Amino acid sequence: MKALEVAKKDLKIEFRTKGTLNLMILFALITSMMFSVSIPMSLAEKTAPSLLWLVFIFVGMLGYSRAFLKEVETETLDGLKISPIAPASVLIGKILYNLILMILIEVIILPIFIGLFNLDVANPVIMFLSVTMGNVGFVIVVSSLSILVIKSKMREMLLPVLIFPVVFPIITSTILAVRKSISGDLVGIFSPIALIVGFSIIMFVVACLTFEYAFSD
């Protein structure tokens, strides 16, 4: 329940200031537009899943890591640390907050991206679900690892170095699943989706169990 309070507090601040959300939407729009004008339409179907994920990776790196960074900037992280709240609850709160941001970005960007690339998506529901599941895994990884680098002066450089090896299986599986949903050939889609779900669950459990060490002292 305390995790919900952390997420609610962050959302209240975000909807009031719109700092992160506006930045993420703007960045996603610009990169989507740049990709759409630079890729020939004949290649759109083949390249769109990877480019879509590039957009989400850029935007995610920019936005999701800010959940903890903002607490450091406003000097409120210690306020959470001295409160009777388990570190895992703080992490879950931040993940929930990032998930809501992610869904908002996805709902806005996905139709625009499909429109810009003039994609004829055979199975839009599967596409949305694949992207969402991939993003859930991505959010879990970024949210939990960002605490490790928030105090570093080189955090912008360190975060991708830490995150990419970990999220690589999620990215490749999601790209595969999105490609299949666009083409409509759903044979074998279960494997990448199962990998995304399984990997996300493992990452979530590991993050909750180990977060205390990153969060304290």
Add this chain to the structure above:
Amino acid sequence: MKAVELKDVVKKFGNFKALDGINLSIEKGESVALLGPNGAGKTTIVKLISGLLKPTKGEVKVFGEIPWKNYEVRRMMGIVSHNTFLYDDLTAYENLQFYCKLYDADESKIDELLEFFGLKGRKHDLVRNFSRGMKQRLSIARAILHDPPLLILDEPTTGLDIEGRKELMKYVAKVGRKKTIIFTTHNVKEAEEICDKVAIICNGKLIHFGEIERDLEKVYLRVVGYEGT
């Protein structure tokens, strides 16, 4: 059971020894000033007591529990420091409401507290528009909203002007009644105002602990070796 107990506590940051064998025992209801020059280790002691840091060696207990292991014991502490732990983009009310939920405290007390600290008229204003003094008053309200038996004040008057300092100390004296107080400062007069015991810390060592004497400033200057400077 003691309110706070530190046994042979050593805290190192890399090779730097911030605390060197601190032994300190604070009874329930006592108000103790941790007095010492900048960098003496006062804030490190507070961070160990509040569970923000783990000791490198030794044992820290608050009401018999280890604070960095037991989250529930943190419910028994209220911490006011120069850092207010308030969210600038939330209103005064929303800040207290958030902390009420973290501490499972009664939200109906918020209005009463805001009135006590003279902030009722500003309860729906964003904290970013508050003066430093108002933020510190709200910070005390945040620290006591769950009515903790232990109040930790870590240089709460830092950054306040003389009037703000006086006002804050007045509030601290009022809310600190019947509570165990740990008050870190390098200002002897402030220590005398609200505490009945003093622990003088210098270079990570506890060099004096006892009742506040009549001429605390002289004692302080003598034990930290600054006399005549």
